[in-house]
Amino acid sequence: xxxxxxxxxxxxxxxxxxxxxxxxxxxxxxxxxxxxxxxxxxxxxxxxxxxxxxxxxxxxxxxxxxxxxxxxxxxxxxxxxxxxxxxxxxxxxxxxxxxxxxxxxxxxxxxxxxxxxxxxxxxxxxxxxxxxxxxxxxxxxxxxxxxxxxxxxxxxxxxxxxxxxxxxxxxxxxxxxxxxxxxxxxxxxxxxxxxxxxxxxxxxxxxxxxxxxxxxxxxxxxxxxxxxxxxxxxxxxxxxxxxxxxxx
Amino acid sequence: xxxxxxxxxxxxxxxxxxxxxxxxxxxxxxxxxxxxxxxxxxxxxxxxxxxxxxxxxxxxxxxxxxxxxxxxxxxxxxxxxxxxxxxxxxxxxxxxxxxxxxxxxxxxxxxxxxxxxxxxxxxxxxxxxxxxxxxxxxxxxxxxxxxxxxxxxxxxxxxxxxxxxxxxxxxxxxxxxxxxxxxxxxxxxxxxxxxxxxxxxxxxxxxxxxxxxx
Numbered sequence: 291x292x293x294x295x296x297x298x299x300x301x302x303x304x305x306x307x308x309x310x311x312x313x314x315x316x317x318x319x320x321x322x323x324x325x326x327x328x329x330x331x332x333x334x335x336x337x338x339x340x341x342x343x344x345x346x347x348x349x350x351x352x353x354x355x356x357x358x359x360x361x362x363x364x365x366x367x368x369x370x371x372x373x374x375x376x377x378x379x380x381x382x383x384x385x386x387x388x389x390x391x392x393x394x395x396x397x398x399x400x401x402x403x404x405x406x407x408x409x410x411x412x413x414x415x416x417x418x419x420x421x422x423x424x425x426x427x428x429x430x431x432x433x434x435x436x437x438x439x440x441x442x443x444x445x446x447x448x449x450x451x452x453x454x455x456x457x458x459x460x461x462x463x464x465x466x467x468x469x470x471x472x473x474x475x476x477x478x479x480x481x482x483x484x485x486x487x488x489x490x491x492x493x494x495x496x497x498x499x500x501x502x503x504x505x506x507x508x509x510x511x512x513x514x515x516x517x518x519x520x521x522x523x524x525x526x527x528x529x530x531x532x533x534x535x536x537x538x
Numbered sequence: 539x540x541x542x543x544x545x546x547x548x549x550x551x552x553x554x555x556x557x558x559x560x561x562x563x564x565x566x567x568x569x570x571x572x573x574x575x576x577x578x579x580x581x582x583x584x585x586x587x588x589x590x591x592x593x594x595x596x597x598x599x600x601x602x603x604x605x606x607x608x609x610x611x612x613x614x615x616x617x618x619x620x621x622x623x624x625x626x627x628x629x630x631x632x633x634x635x636x637x638x639x640x641x642x643x644x645x646x647x648x649x650x651x652x653x654x655x656x657x658x659x660x661x662x663x664x665x666x667x668x669x670x671x672x673x674x675x676x677x678x679x680x681x682x683x684x685x686x687x688x689x690x691x692x693x694x695x696x697x698x699x700x701x702x703x704x705x706x707x708x709x710x711x712x713x714x715x716x717x718x719x720x721x722x723x724x725x726x727x728x729x730x731x732x733x734x735x736x737x738x739x740x741x742x743x744x745x746x747x748x749x750x751x752x
Binding site: 373374379393471472474477478485505514 | 594598603609610613691692697698705708709712716719722723734
């Protein structure tokens with residue numbers, strides 16, 4: 291992309307009856323200078339996503355376990371949290387965290403706020419998914435573990451959670467891809483990521499249409515990359531599946 | 539605290555959110571039905587077109603689509619309101635997801651129903667619209683209601699192109715009174731009031747469907 295002369299022209303003479311739209315001259319010249327910024331933006335988006343996935347899996351599992359436990363008030367609190375998060379937009383949650391909490395004295399940088407918002411959001415969704423996985427484990431498995439004299443935490447760690455997460459891993463993957471796409475809205479609190487980079491390049495070059503077509507392509511690539519990564523992780527994390535040769 | 543005018547402004551924003559969501563749902567429903575039918579078509583090329591559409595749309599963030607629609611429609615040289623760009627991108631977005639949901643429902647109709655329709659020599663049109671779709675609709679209602687929640691929430695992304703819906707009107711008021719905690723709590727509560735009943739309805743419908751043994 292170093293050569294500055296990468297233009298695609300739709301020549302007007304070939305579409306005499308065409309509307310003004312067809313005469314539009316695509317101009318990708320800005321890419322010559324701006325491509326490192328786009329790469330940088332993509333890396334930042336991936337960083338944000340990866341951090342939110344790790345935290346979301348951790349807290350999501352904790353919430354799911356707490357919710358399936360017998361403690362009443364804990365279950366109710368987490369249910370309320372999950373319902374509030376799932377029935378309000380991520381953008382409003384982010385504004386509430388970034389602007390709202392800042393006005394009460396909890397100041398965060400934009401990137402931290404973006405990470406916190408994404409984590410709070412994805413925790414609610416992944417806890418719901420993992421809970422479904424936990425509830426799909428048959429009672430007999432747990433009774434068998436109990437009869438072998440395993441402790442409660444051993445049962446949870448070795449008998450319930452691994453197959454539960456294995457079973458819902460595809461659903462988790464889709465949710466994580468959705469979250470990566472949603473992270474694009476974090477540019478609204480001026481957190482630095484791909485969309486923010488795009489906005490900056492757009493304000494310098496005024497090539498909005500071309501820029502966002504390219505950004506769409508980059509996100510498509512990132513989404514495929516994330517799916518592939520999650521698949522590789524599943525191959526490593528669930529060796530039983532790999533041996534059986536069944537797809538997740 | 540907020541004045542009556544500011545509250546009215548928020549309610550006006552709510553109204554635009556609902557309008558945008560309805561546009562997206564109707565448009566997305568029509569396009570989504572086409573996508574679903576393409577996905578279950580007998581012709582391989584049609585199936586590929588449907589799958590390609592879904593793959594592309596599900597890999598691109600909605601704010602990016604909003605920008606593409608906004609700048610793309612501006613290329614026609616006319617002054618297009620942000621509502622049109624927002625509605626167009628939500629339509630495209632919703633169609634991909636509704637198409638996938640409905641494809642699942644169509645495929646859940648037992649194979650024998652298709653074979654029965656074929657053995658009666660029904661045309662493709664009658665087979666789909668008289669035999670398969672009526673049965674698929676029954677299965678499709680709960681997840682479709684559930685997806686309406688997603689559409690309502692995703693209308694908030696229209697802020698990127700400056701469309702004044704609920705979130706944006708909250709932001710505008712905040713710029714003048716600077717009480718973000720109160721304002722975004724109210725905005726969140728309004729979204730919750732719109733979405734929660736739909737979520738609950740979807741769950742109830744699903745439970746009822748399951749109880750009927752479907």
